[in-house]
Amino acid sequence: MKKPFATAEQLRQIAAQYPTPFHLYDEAGIRENARRLHKAFSWNPGFKEYFAVKATPNPRILQILSEEGCGVDCASYTELLLADAVGFSGADIMFSSNMTPFNDFALAHELGAILNLDDITDIEYFRHLSHVPELVSCRFNPGGDFAFSNAIMDNPREAKYGFTREQLTEGYKQLMQLGVKRFGLHAFLASNTTNNDYYPQLARMLFELAVELQEETGAQISLINLSGGIGIPYYPDDEPADIMAIGEGVRQAFEEIMVPAGLGDVAIVTELGRYMLGPYGCLVATAIRKKEIYKNYIGLDACAANLMRPAMYGAYHHITVVGKEDAPSTHVYDVVGGLCENNDKFAIDRSLPEIDIGDLIVIHDTGAHGFSMGYNYNGKLRSAELLLRTDGSVELIRRAETPDDYFATLNLPIRQSTE
Numbered sequence: 001m002k003k004p005f006a007t008a009e010q011l012r013q014i015a016a017q018y019p020t021p022f023h024l025y026d027e028a029g030i031r032e033n034a035r036r037l038h039k040a041f042s043w044n045p046g047f048k049e050y051f052a053v054k055a056t057p058n059p060r061i062l063q064i065l066s067e068e069g070c071g072v073d074c075a076s077y078t079e080l081l082l083a084d085a086v087g088f089s090g091a092d093i094m095f096s097s098n099m100t101p102f103n104d105f106a107l108a109h110e111l112g113a114i115l116n117l118d119d120i121t122d123i124e125y126f127r128h129l130s131h132v133p134e135l136v137s138c139r140f141n142p143g144g145d146f147a148f149s150n151a152i153m154d155n156p157r158e159a160k161y162g163f164t165r166e167q168l169t170e171g172y173k174q175l176m177q178l179g180v181k182r183f184g185l186h187a188f189l190a191s192n193t194t195n196n197d198y199y200p201q202l203a204r205m206l207f208e209l210a211v212e213l214q215e216e217t218g219a220q221i222s223l224i225n226l227s228g229g230i231g232i233p234y235y236p237d238d239e240p241a242d243i244m245a246i247g248e249g250v251r252q253a254f255e256e257i258m259v260p261a262g263l264g265d266v267a268i269v270t271e272l273g274r275y276m277l278g279p280y281g282c283l284v285a286t287a288i289r290k291k292e293i294y295k296n297y298i299g300l301d302a303c304a305a306n307l308m309r310p311a312m313y314g315a316y317h318h319i320t321v322v323g324k325e326d327a328p329s330t331h332v333y334d335v336v337g338g339l340c341e342n343n344d345k346f347a348i349d350r351s352l353p354e355i356d357i358g359d360l361i362v363i364h365d366t367g368a369h370g371f372s373m374g375y376n377y378n379g380k381l382r383s384a385e386l387l388l389r390t391d392g393s394v395e396l397i398r399r400a401e402t403p404d405d406y407f408a409t410l411n412l413p414i415r416q417s418t419e
């Protein structure tokens with residue numbers, strides 16, 4: 001059974017102090033998980049996880065991950081500014097973006113970040129630099145279908161990202177001519193997979209490619225970036241990924257391919273987002289309406305503007321009714337938000353205990369790609385983010401938006417309440 005990381009008592013106390021909806025994060029879970037990841041890759045002295053900032057762009061979360069030895073992976077100018085403000089610099093920042101404005105590269109370069117190029121035309125940026133970075137990484141797109149374990153994982157040929165195989169050789173050569181000394185290689189071929197073979201298969205492909213590129217161009221490869229993609233068990237019956245088995249699978253491929261080719265000192269890095277934070281955040285809302293028409297609806301004070309994944313991908317997020325954890329699931333509901341869009345449904349035909357107005361509802365696994373995908377449609381405001389500390393205390397790590405925030409980009413006075 002899937003349980004929230006906070007007890008019913010804790011959740012009630014928190015909701016008494018901070019109005020719902022809010023996203024709540026679990027410091028203890030985040031730290032333990034980060035330590036497990038580092039243990040799984042401890043065989044590689046250069047290993048580093050660059051947390052994908054887009055998954056959970058909260059400074060306090062980034063600080064915790066920094067304390068656990070992580071860097072950050074940024075994809076935009078503003079994410080770079082955020083990383084800088086938290087105190088990340090130099091090789092603790094990976095810049096993996098695409099269709100990148102040169103202005104963004106300029107800030108990344110100024111911060112000393114590792115630039116992970118998405119396209120051969122990105123090399124243009126380096127032509128007017130007086131000092132090119134010593135290390136540059138390139139993203140590979142193998143095209144075709146990416147298949148293993150008899151299943152097609154994804155269709156890289158339809159993906160907008162990365163260099164083709166030929167462009168990689170050409171790109172490395174051009175970068176060497178411009179003075180780049182060391183190279184990284186990156187690929188991201190499957191999203192949200194709990195299959196323990198994904199990273200080892202991806203690593204194998206990138207390791208073989210690294211050996212080829214070194215032979216073809218003479219480039220010194222110093223970093224292999226396995227990117228993100230390790231998934232989490234959203235459904236109660238899903239098997240979680242086994243990070244120790246994943247680390248071991250990558251190690252075996254490394255021993256087989258990299259070490260004999262003289263590439264035994266290459267650093268393995270990752271850019272995980274979902275795996276680092278997904279299970280360690282939840283969205284807490286209150287049931288504010290029961291509506292009975294052709295179906296039975298529970299209306300929440302949260303909506304898809306607080307969590308877009310169900311509306312966008314039909315994604316499953318498990319739901320717990322606080323205080324009714326052990327009650328039988330006797331009712332079938334659509335659990336919905338108040339947007340004027342009929343896809344604003346956190347759950348469709350979900351069997352749950354009977355829900356009463358005022359019940360606290362926990363929507364699980366919103367720690368990554370949850371708050372961060374929020375938006376202001378229908379004038380809905382972004383919620384607060386709270387951190388459940390390891391000592392049981394609660395810290396407000398982002399206040400909720402107010403109408404003033406919504407009006408802040410408009411040249412328009414806001415109505416002053418007369419109450």
Ligand SMILES: *Cc1c(COP(=O)(O)O)cnc(C)c1O
Nearest residue numbers: 052096227228229271272273274
């Ligand atoms: C989104 C993204 C990630 C993180 O992906 P997860 O599925 O959250 O692990 C890592 N790298 C890049 C380049 C991304 O775009």
